[in-house]
Amino acid sequence: MDRRAALLGLACLVLPAVAAAVPRGLALLLVESPGCPFCAAFRREVLPGYSARAEGRAAPVVPVPLDGPWPDGLALAGAPYATPTFILLRDRVEIGRFQGYESSAWFWRELGALLADAG
Template identity: 65%
Template sequence: MHRRAVLTTLALAAAFPALAEPAPKGRALLMVEAPRCPFCAAFRREVLPGYASHPLGRAAPLTAVPIDGPWPDGLALARAPQASPTFILLENRMEIGRFEGYDDPETFWRTLGDLLA
């Protein structure tokens, strides 16, 4: 392994400590949240209760992780999230898109639908 690859791997391991469980395979939506984040709380209150039964929710099951970790093992992200909430669409543990912030349920579902399309 080249020195640069080793350093990159070590930097990612430090930035994203692993959980005992690997990241889900297939399509999944990773919600990165912070403690006391009012937008995260609003999402949990307004969207999360019905998320799993919504067609888009079934297309991309949700996993929530703290912004400071620990993170699911085996993720390939474009960059570390800087804001909360950040929603990262994964395909076989690899990032294929993301959006930041939460305004209201309608905007969330529209943005997720656009990302899944």
């Protein structure tokens, strides 16, 4: 296990919930890092209208810094290592993810596929 994975495990199991709270039901973690141009593009091109779309209402965005702090009680398939990474959760358990940001059309297509798989 690499250092980041070990830290993520500790953050999920030991640290109090010091980052944004993750709601029950569906949620979309936005794992980002300072200076990430793709994260900035996502925030500029998608995030302002995200909650107005059905997908956004179904899975609210919870921003989380790559290096933490992480919300308490998450069960992830593995530690993200690049930004942005989008992790779809159901009741704080990962059910899918995709990485990167190419365009708003690409993002909505990827999120739509995850939501369709989630039912």
